Structure formats: C-alpha cells, structure tokens
Amino acid sequence: MSPTETQQWQRLAPVALVFLVIDGLQKFIRENLFYFLGAGAGFAFLDWLGPRELFLVVAAILLSFLAWAIIFHRRFRFRLEDDAIRVRRGLFQKRELRVRFARVQNIQLGRPFYFRPFGLVRFSLETPGAAEKEVELPGIPAELAEIMRDRVTGWQAGGMPDDPSTEQEDDSTGSELFHAGSGRLFLHGLSSNQIWVLAGLVGWLIGNFHDRLEDYYREIALVQWLSDAAGPVWLVVAGMIMVGLVILMILSGLFSIVRFHDYRLSDCDDRLVGIGGLLDQREQTVKRDKITGLTLQQSALGRLLGCWYLIVRQTQSGDQELSDAQTRFLVPGLRRQDHGLTASVTPDWITPGLLKPISLHFRRIFWLRWLLVFVLVLVGLAFLFDREHWSLQITAAGMVLWMIGIQLRWRHWGWQADGDCIWVRQGFLGQQLDVFDLTLVQQVRVTRGPYQRRHDLANLQLILPQGAVTIPFVPMDDAAELANRALYAAETAVTHRV
Amino acid sequence: MTETTEPSEFSNGPVPSDRLPDYRRVELNPVARPFYAYSLAVTGAFWLIVLAAVAWIPRLPFIPFDPGPWSVFAMSAATIWFCLVAWIDARRRGWVVREHDLIYRYGVIWQKTVIVPFARIQHVETASGPIERLFGLLRVKCFTAGGMMADLSVEGLDVRSARRVRQYLLEQIREEGSDSDRTGQAPAGDAQSPDAEESGEHESD
Secondary structure, three states, rough: OOOOHHHHHHHOOOOOHHHHHHHHHHHHHHHHHOOOOOOOHHHHHHHHHHHHHHHHHHHHHHHHHHHHHHHHHHHEEEEEEOOOOEEEOOOOOOOOEEEEEEHHHHHEEEEEEEHHHHHHEEEEEOOOOOOOEEEEEEEEEHHHHHHHHHHHHHOOOOOHHHHHHHHHHHHHHHEEEEEEEEEHHHHHHOOOHHHHHHHHHHHHHHHHHHHHHHHHHHOOOOOHHHHHHHOHHHHHHHHHHHHHHHHOOOHHHHHHHOOOOOEEEEEEEEEEEEEOOOOOOEEEEEEHHHOOEEEEEEEHHHHHHHEEEEEEOOOOOOOOOOOOOOHHHHEEOOHHHHHHHHHOOOOOOOOOOOOOEEOOOOHHHHHHHHHHHHHHHHHHHHHOOOOOHHHHHHHHHHHHHHHHHHHHHHHHHHEEEEEEEEEEEEEEOEEEEEEEEEEOOEEEEEEHHHHHHHEEEEEEEEEEEEEEEEEEEEHHHHHHHHHHHHHHHHHHHHOOOO | OOOOOHHHOOOOOOOOOHHHOOOOOOOOOOOOHHHHHHHHHHHHHHHHHHHHHHHHHOOOOOOOOOHHHHHHHHEEEHHHHHHHHHHHHHOOEEEOOOOOOEEEEEEEOOEEEEEEEHEEEEEEEEEEOHHHHHHEEEEEEEEOOHHHEEEEEEEEEEHHHHHHHHHHHHHHHHHHHHHHHOOOOOOOOHHHOOOOOOOOEEEEE
C-alpha cells in the first residue's frame, strides 16, 4: 500500500460488522445479565412471556444491534496523517478524534478467527490518561494495520518514520525472549485468580437456579443415592464441591490456553512485542521508553505450582481498576528461572537475591492491636453466651488465623535499592515483586503515626506513573535517604513527562 | 530511563547519600495567619451544628429518643477536642518551594510530608471555596501522573503567595519543558505545554 493511499479517509471492511455486533452484544449481556437474572425476576418474566414472545424479543434485540452496527459502520472514517491518526465516528453526535503518535504507549493488533479469511485485523491504540482504548479500528486490512503500527513506533523512536517496508522486516527478526507452551499456559490458568471469580459466578448461578432444580434433584434422588453408596451427606456435598472446583480449574486452564495460545515475547530493539491467542490472536507492542516498571506476580495457587506472570507497567489510565484487564500487557506462564526476563527489558533490572525486611515493629504493633480487639470481642461474647458457645470458638480460631495473616504480611514486605533501581516485594498468600526506576518517581510521601515516631520509623510512599508503591515501617533514616535519592534522581533526569 | 548525554561527558558514579540534599533539613514556611481562624471556624461550625442537633432533637415533640444530658457534654468535649486538633494542625502545617521541588507537610496524628519535583508536575491550578475567600485564602493544586491519588492540594496560603507559587511553578514547568525540547529527549507532544495531560485532542462538532 502506498503512503498516499494511507493518507486518505478510509472506512472499515464490511466484515467489521460481525465484530461490532458481537462486541456490542457482549457488552450488552455483560451489563444487563445481573439485572435480568437478579433475584429470579428474569425467570418469572420468561415464564410469563412464553417461547414465541421470547423469540420475538431476542430477534428485536439482535436486529437493533445490527441496525446500530450498520449505522456506526457507515459513519466511521479514519485517516492516517504524518504524525497522528484521525478518527471520525458517532451515531447521533459526530465526534472527531486526533491522537498523536508520540502519545501512544501501547498498540494492539487482534486477529479474531472470523477476520482471518479476509486478511483483516482489529487495531487499537492506547494513550496514558485515557480511560479506555483511545482508538479502535475493528476490521482493517492487516497490511494497513502493520504500516500504521510501524509508523507509530517509528514516530516514537524520535522523528520521521523510516521507509515502512524496512520497518516491517525488522519486526519479524526480533529475538525471542520467552515462549510459553500449552503446559505452562494451563498452569497459568489453574493458578490465576480468575477461577475464584468463576466459582463465585457459578455459585451465584446455582443459587438462582436452585429453586428450579430442587424438584429435579428429588426426582433423580442424586444426593440420596450417592450418600447410600458413599457415606454421610456432608461428605457427599463436600465431594461434589471439590469435583466442581476441579472442573472449574480445568476450565480455567483451558481458557488460558485459548487466550494465550503459543505465547511469545520478542525483543525488537526499541520495543517489546507479545503475541498469543487461539481464537483471537493478539499482538501487543510496547515501546521500551514507555515502560515505567514491571511486576512479577504469583498467586497463592501459583506458589504451589511454581507459576509466575509478568505485567509490563505503563502510565496509569484514568481508572485502572475499572478498565478492562484485557488491555494489560501480561506475560503468562513464567517459572522462577525466567525472572531474568526483567533484565532483558531493562538491563539494570536484575532480580535481587535478598531483600531488606521492614521493621519488626510492624508485626508487633499489628499483633498487639488486633489481639486487643479480639480479646475484647471474646470477653464480650463470654459475657453474652456460655463458654462452650460456637461463636467463641470461631472468634478464637479467627484470631489465630488473623495473627498468622499479619505474620505473612510482615514476612513478605521487603525492598532493595540498587542504584536507581528499586525492588519492592509484598504479599499475603501470593506475592508481588515490583521493579521501577527512581527517575520516574512523581511524588514522595512520608507518613508517620505516633507509634512510628516513637520508634523512629516511617511509611514511605513513592508515586509512580503506574500507581503508588508503599514501603511501610522502614527506619526513618532509610526512608529519608531513599526519598532524597528518589528526588535527586527525578530532578536530575531528563525524562519525558509521561 | 531516557538520559542520553554525550558518552564522553556522561558519568554515573554513585552519589554519597550524605551529599544529597535532605528534605528534612529545610525550614518550612508556616501557613498564613488567617488559616488558623479559617480552620477553627470550619471545624467549630461543624461540631457546633452537631452539638445543637444533639441538644435540640430530644425536645422535638415527634422524637421519643432522649440520649440524656451526657451526650451534650460528650459533644461539647468533642467540639473542644477537634478545635484543638485543628489549631495544632494549623500550627504544624507548612510548605516550602525548593529549587527543584515543592514540600508540603500536614497532619497531627498521622504526620505526612509530600514532596513533588517540578519536573513531574503536569499542571497547576488554584482553587478556593466561599469560606476560604472570606478569609483571603487560596489552595494550590498540583497534578502529576499516577492516578487520582496523585493530586496534591496545598492549603493555607494567602491569595498573594498562592498566586506567586502558582506562577513560579508554571514557569518552572515551562523551563523544564523547554529543557527537554533542547535535548530532544521528550517526545514532541509531551513537552509542548504543562497541560500535556490531555491525551490527544478531542474535538466534537
């Protein structure tokens, strides 16, 4: 495709309609499912409607989505300029958006299976500060998307892009940093926290369906039959829950394989490229300059399975907690020995051997405070009930667990400063290791409570473009030294103002 | 991460920590005198309203609830206590503009010190509520990257010094911006204006 061709206003391919309808429906279902199923009202509504009306309602919804997609598609235009991309869209209100390439921090190319026969891709750009994907072009020719990607990264490299054709070549020659096979991806799915989300959803659905299934249970006398065969009812129920969990874990593992299939992280000089996915192959490109930190994370289950994942951190969007986790640059399926990856992203980021612990006072004060709270509750309960009451036992057990929890929190906190590079570890059952450069510190906050002042301690909080990192209960002198160093680094560095 | 000076003049030896400027050794400017009155007035007014409510509600005919006279004493004590805290807070509060950053200290029980390098400030604004205006006070707000919690609001400046601080900060930002322009390090879009926070230009027609 010639450069002049890319300069003109362009439209999306007709197949993009499929994506628009699917995407719109997905959002609609996600947003309305809970209202519909909530409190069983939806089922009552369905019973009242009858199948023919139901069909009509569904058809009407589908048709309105199709109509919306057609109008959206007709109105959608985009144009590539020398240093920016311009998008015109809008159903009722026309909007024109211009995003400068220099601001782009993340480029995604998606290849959903239904786009592949037509040689199309989904192209999206993200800039810091935007709540969602800034620009999304669903359904443009792969060739054009690659030209745009190279132009964006070329611009970020400083100055006018080189000839697009040569850039395209160097992309394929990038050296592979990491490859996650299906086994590792399965383990990643097993250990990822999404299975608890799934379990919650399933539990909630079962709760909703329960009334309807009760008669069915009785009819097949499943629990009765199983308990005759296997033992007491609670054992059978526990067994069924376990089986359910195992099924969920396997599903989660398979889901992870589908999402990340054949995941590869490559080093293409000034950018990192991650590619993976079965039904929707995604390629994420991040400029090294725009990386503000890395996070190595391990869930509680991941600890048992020896499974880590890496998150490439960038300037935080408006509402990171709310924004789609899909846009995160996540490298799945790492083992302990893959920690060296951090050094291949930035040579100074070498995983530290030992971390400095935080003060023992952290454990002492929290133990004391919570012990006091629990003892007061226990005394209160002992007055209200007799000493054998179950609430006392539960509170006592809770107290022990809480104390262990504080111990775990304390043991995980750790930090290490090596030159301008800082490592901070925290965790409870799982753990998280953050690494970043002091030059990127946006603000330093030192907080001291009365107890900390007595023991000459402080909480140090470093605010970074990707969010805040806190090191609690460090000796005041260490905190001040680190704060001074961070300020020195930030004030002497010639860094882009993210 | 993006430092590129000529290799020959580039050195990167460790800086001994005792040679780094220590933020603790800087004398802070106290807040403006009217801030004491403002702080006391706002805290006092709030607790006096609560106190009045506690004292008067039981006398209303349609409310059977009567917490007893001790509640009025407790509320009076709380009012005095919080006014005292507000006074101590105003005494402890302080701010200073160093060559390269802004330091702000506040809090009585949890004492906080926040330091913002000029090079990281994205934009600055001043704000004041009606009561603050009555006392001739102005807040200076600094915004940096890092999400919602990264906004710093410096309270307790009188209008003149707040305007001066804002002006100074804006000049510093501009200077830092043109510095990065010269070295060609910052991507062009980032260094153009202190308000470079806006991602892209949104126009609707």
